[in-house]
Amino acid sequence: MFAGVAFLAIIFQLxxxxxxxxxxxxxxxxxxxxxxxxxxxxxxxxxxxxxxRKKQTTQESADS
Incomplete structure (x- = not known):
């Protein structure tokens, strides 16, 4: 009886x-x-x- 309960407890923990x-x-x-x-x-x-950054540099170059 107790062996079965202990076995179930071990299985549950695993x-x-x-x-x-x-x-x-x-x-x-x-x-x-x-x-x-x-x-x-x-x-x-x-x-x-x-x-x-490239776009801004291009626009600044075009504006100058």
Whole structure:
């Protein structure tokens, strides 16, 4: 009787540990995806600023 209960308790604890590990891995993957997206956004903003700077330089040259 007690052996069955102890076995179920061990299985339950192992299931909780496995669930925590799976959750941590999924969270880490999601954070990695978000970091990649943020990097891509930053690179796009750098390109936009570069283009705007070139446009402004061109307009200043044309105005002179």
């Amino acid at each position: 299931a909780i540990v496995a669930a925590v590990i799976v959750f941590a891995v999924k969270l880490l993957n999601r954070i990695t995806d978000i970091a990649g997206s943020q990097k891509s956004i930053a690179e796009s903003q750098v390109q936009l600023i570069t283009l705007l």
